[in-house]
Amino acid sequence: MRTGVLSKNAIIEFLNENFINTWVENAELGRTGSLQDPIARRREQEGITFNTNHALAKTIMKGWVKGSPVDCFVISHDFDLMGSVDFNEFLDNLQRPEDEPVAYMQFLKDSLEGKRPGLGDIILTPEQPSQEVLDTIHTPKMAHQDYTVVGINTTAFSDGGTLTIDIQVGRDDAIGLFFLLDGDKKLPTEKVREGIDPTEWHSQESDEYEKALDALTKLWGIFPNQAGRIAYQFNRGQRFKLCATGDQWGGVGGINAFHAKISVEENK
Numbered sequence: 001m002r003t004g005v006l007s008k009n010a011i012i013e014f015l016n017e018n019f020i021n022t023w024v025e026n027a028e029l030g031r032t033g034s035l036q037d038p039i040a041r042r043r044e045q046e047g048i049t050f051n052t053n054h055a056l057a058k059t060i061m062k063g064w065v066k067g068s069p070v071d072c073f074v075i076s077h078d079f080d081l082m083g084s085v086d087f088n089e090f091l092d093n094l095q096r097p098e099d100e101p102v103a104y105m106q107f108l109k110d111s112l113e114g115k116r117p118g119l120g121d122i123i124l125t126p127e128q129p130s131q132e133v134l135d136t137i138h139t140p141k142m143a144h145q146d147y148t149v150v151g152i153n154t155t156a157f158s159d160g161g162t163l164t165i166d167i168q169v170g171r172d173d174a175i176g177l178f179f180l181l182d183g184d185k186k187l188p189t190e191k192v193r194e195g196i197d198p199t200e201w202h203s204q205e206s207d208e209y210e211k212a213l214d215a216l217t218k219l220w221g222i223f224p225n226q227a228g229r230i231a232y233q234f235n236r237g238q239r240f241k242l243c244a245t246g247d248q249w250g251g252v253g254g255i256n257a258f259h260a261k262i263s264v265e266e267n268k
Contacts, residue, residue: 014105014108015108018108018112019074019108024057024060026064027039028050029052029057029060029061030052030061031061031064055079055189056075056079058079059073059075059079059080059081060073060075062081063081063084065084065086068086068087069087070087071084071085071086071087072084072085072087072107073085074108074111074112078186079189080186080187081119082111082112082116083107083108083110083111083116083117083118083119084117084118084119085104085107085117085118086118116151119151120150120151121150121151121152121153122150122151122152122153122262123153123156124152124153124154124156124157124262124263124264125156125157126156126157126266129263129264129265129266130261130262130263130264131261131262131263132259132260132261132262133150133259133260133262134257134258134259134260135148135150135244135257135258135260136148136255136256136257136258137169137174137176137177137244137245137246137255137256137257137258138174138245138246138254138255139173139174139175139245139246139247139248139250139251139252139253139254139255140190140245140246140248140252141252141253142190142202143190143201143202143203143204143209143248144187144188144189144190144201144202144209144212145189145190146245147187147243147244147245148243148244148245149187149241149242149243149244150241150242150244150260150262151183151239151240151241152183152239152240152241152242152262153183153239154234154237154238154239154240154264155237155238155239156237157234157236157237157264157266157267158236158237159235159236159266159267160233160234160235160236160237160266160267161233161234161264161265161266161267162231162232162233162234162264162265162267163180163230163231163232163233163234163240163262163263163264164229164230164231164262164263164264164265165178165180165219165229165230165231165242165260165261165262165263166227166228166229166260166261167219167222167227167228167229167230167258167259167260168226168227168258168259168260169222169223169224169225169226169227169256169257169258170224170225170256170257170258170259171224171225171256172224172254172255172256172257173224173250173251173254173255173256174224174246174247174250174254174255174256175221175222175223175224175246175247175249175250175254175256176219176221176222176244176245176246176247176256176258177204177218177219177220177221177222177244177245177246177247178218178219178222178228178230178242178243178244178258179213179215179217179218179219179242179243179244180215180216180217180218180230180232180240180241180242180243181213181214181215181216181240181241181242181243182216182238182239182240182241183238183239183240183241184239185214185241187213187241187243188212188213190202193212196208204247204248204249213243215243216232216240217230217231217232218230221247221249222258224256230242235267242260242262244258
């Protein structure tokens with residue numbers, strides 16, 4: 001194999017060893033608005049059910065890119081989104097058509113290595129120690145059902161430092177809950193673990209809820225149009241997850257925006 005050139009057999013071997021490939025029509029998941037009613041009527045007539053609340057369907061829907069006709073996702077066995085490609089953007093960024101196999105293989109490898117390509121992770125370095133994020137929070141009907149996740153990469157700070165996240169919540173209804181997790185931590189789902197009282201699992205104020213998240217630190221209950229700060233010291237560069245959700249105390253179904261300034265002051 002020549003440098004920068006991948007044979008068809010090499011790509012097929014890599015995919016067969018690491019991936020299952022499948023196609024899911026956007027219309028079936030409700031992304032195509034004009035087809036929602038016809039598909040619902042067809043399912044009713046044919047007696048077909050399609051569970052859009054399934055964990056896999058929800059992961060696909062969460063990863064959709066607005067305006068993209070084709071999205072490619074790498075999803076873990078426990079339905080964590082590991083990588084995403086808007087195929088239009090992917091093709092636009094190629095210098096030559098023959099670069100496509102190499103670039104796509106790199107996307108797959110980066111996903112498997114936990115680099116989360118295409119998912120908008122914040123990468124902080126000594127040269128660029130601060131970045132800003134604007135995103136939304138949703139108040140779920142059941143706890144652990146809907147988190148907004150921002151990946152934070154501080155691996156460039158080999159001697160560690162202090163991670164500071166200044167958060168401003170918008171003027172809409174939802175009250176914000178924010179948790180800082182280790183980058184390798186898997187998020188819990190609404191499925192209640194065996195032997196645990198469902199009420200304890202779903203109550204955002206319970207010990208079981210906090211135990212399931214296993215957060216490094218948290219910022220609890222930022223009301224609309226209010227601000228707060230998370231500060232966390234780390235001894236070596238690592239990856240983090242900032243997880244945001246709505247506080248059920250303010251009523252389920254609420255939505256709000258939040259702005260986060262994320263920065264690192266390195267250890268001297």
